[in-house]
Amino acid sequence: MVGRIVLALVMVLLVGAAQAQPGANDGQAVTVRAERDIGFFAGDLVTAEITIATPPGASLDRASLPVPGPVTYWLDLRAITVAEHKGAVTLRMTYQNFYVALDARPMEIPGFSVRLQVGGDARTMDVPPWTIGVSPLREVAPPAKEDPKAYLQADRPAGLADAVRWWAVAGGLAGAAILALLPLAYHHAWGPFRRRVDRPFAIAIRHLRRLEARGETEEGYLEALLVLHRALDRADGRRVLADDVQTFLDRHSVFASLDVPLEAFFQASRRAFFGSASAQARHDLPFRDLLVLGRALAVAERGRT
Amino acid sequence: MAFTETASMKDFTSNGAALNDLRTAANALETAVGQVVVGQARAIRLITISIFARGHVLLVGDVGVGKTTLLRAFGRALGGAYERMEGTVDMMPADLLYHTFINEDGRPRVEPSSLLAQADSLSIFFFNEINRARPQVHALLLRLMAERSVTAFKRTYQFPFLQVYADRNRVEKEETFELPAAARDRFFMEIPVEAPTDFEARRQLIFDPRFHDVDRLLDGIGGPVLDHRGLEMAAIQVQQGxxxxxxxxxxxxxxxxxxxxxxxxxxxxxxxxxxxxxxxxxxxxxxxxxxxxxxxxxxxxxxxxxxxxxxxxxxxxxxxxxxxxxxxxxxxxxxxxxxxxxxxxxxxxxx
CATH class of the missing domain: 1.10.8.80 (Magnesium chelatase subunit I, C-Terminal domain)
Structure with a gap:
């Protein structure tokens, strides 16, 4: 035991000497400052701050720094950070000790060299090795058990989260998603937003009934002709003239059976509007026949898709 | 209003018979031309309309589709003289009016051009490639169209039965003088004359030797089917009727x-x-x-x-x-x- 204390003291002195010792690099100093020198167990991190005084205009060649990884069989370099100041470079080294010591003993962390660029020249600076004291772990002596699994404790039961709040959130989001479907359905004309097939003759027949209620006059008759003209135009998406009846019927086969009354309608309209003979037209195709034609067209258009 | 209507109805009755005869003649004209020009029913109908409306016509169409044949056929069926002139970039108005040559005594002579010489009887004047001619020539042509008269040799020549047909080259742009807007507006119609689309008509045009010799083809129209001198009056009757x-x-x-x-x-x-x-x-x-x-x-x-x-x-x-x-x-x-x-x-x- 006394021997170990003496050894530790010697080690402290040695490390102190290493710290105090200036680097033999043209009078430039390399200083190693360790967090502590002793009391490292297996797995402990060993940190050290190495300050390298640099001449004016010198810069550190970072390619010359040690690469994180295994350094010796018992020591890994975990990380290295560099801070450059005016006149000095500070390297923060983090090693990890894997030496499983059976007794307290000094272990030497190897030194390394770094290069400085001064003007066009390269200058090598040596970081000296230093020593740390490693110590054994104390014994762990649980009561002996036959099954090794018995050393493991049972899992802690998982805590119960409060689901009510999350159900509320999920419900709210589902509601928002359904609401977002509404403009989409409108845009695509789905479901309730589906456009009904345009029924110009259904609208026309309502107009004709209003005209009928007003009593038969010449103006009313001409208006009725116009109402049917506009409905035909709307059904075809273009202006339908007397000469177009056949092509209109070819395009809209649902009205095919109405070819004769449609021809009569166009002839009467032609006479009324362009022959300036509305009395003759009213005689040839009276208002009630217009109503009959309008109704027939309105019935036929229900078959349009 | 009622009075005017009745009056015009009376006009219809009095004109009716004359208009019916005229229509028969117009149909005969269309039939006669249709016999020698196949696949151009629409152009024939439009030219017939312009003849009975007394309007000057701008023809557009590819080369070789039968514009000249069509007009010569109409010329033959209408009677009266037919004259054709080619528009060129160096043509001057005088070229339309004067025929200049050296006579047998070696002296320079200036005589009326064939256009002027036939002024009294000219019924169809075909000006081919109007946009090849210069604006000066256009100006003379427009006057001829608008007033049916030109001044030459210190007198005014009247063209009482004239109808001008001008063809516009629509492919080439070099060395052409496009008709200005005002000039285009003077034409009654612009009639497109395209190659026939009907398969049978196309086959006939290619293989039937009847269509290869235009002069013989036009002999198929025996003679005038109506009198071109009565067209002016007919046009008035139609417009009134x-x-x-x-x-x-x-x-x-x-x-x-x-x-x-x-x-x-x-x-x-x-x-x-x-x-x-x-x-x-x-x-x-x-x-x-x-x-x-x-x-x-x-x-x-x-x-x-x-x-x-x-x-x-x-x-x-x-x-x-x-x-x-x-x-x-x-x-x-x-x-x-x-x-x-x-x-x-x-x-x-x-x-």
């Missing part, structure tokens, strides 16, 4: 509004700024020509009243060349104006 109701007058006026201000009429053509498309044109003269042509069409169809179908049938041919477009659309003129005319007819309600 066809009734135009208020409804059709309103329709034509609405068509005019729509073609001049298509955006306001709710017409929209894809990829075209409708506010700037139409820069001008569609003159009152043009609309008067439209109605004139439509009346002749109504009469040819055997009607004594003008209906929107008549207006629609001649709308593109009488209006398209009078509409002046924004320069950026001018290069695609043919398709744009065709679509515009179709859109106007599809938009404006009738009656």
């Amino acid at each position: 066809v009734h135009t109701s208020t409804a059709v007058q309103d329709y034509v006026t609405r068509l005019w509004d729509a073609i001049v201000r298509p955006a306001a009429a709710g017409i929209d053509l894809p990829a075209i700024d409708m506010d700037r498309l139409v820069q001008g044109g569609a003159s009152p003269r043009g609309l008067a020509f439209l109605v004139r042509a439509a009346r002749v069409r109504a009469w040819l169809e055997g009607r004594d009243m003008l209906v929107p179908e008549d207006v629609r049938d001649v709308f593109a041919e009488t209006m398209a060349h009078r509409v002046f477009l924004d320069p950026i659309y001018e290069l695609r003129r043919e398709t744009i104006v065709r679509d515009l005319c179709a859109a106007v007819l599809a938009t404006v309600p009738a009656p």
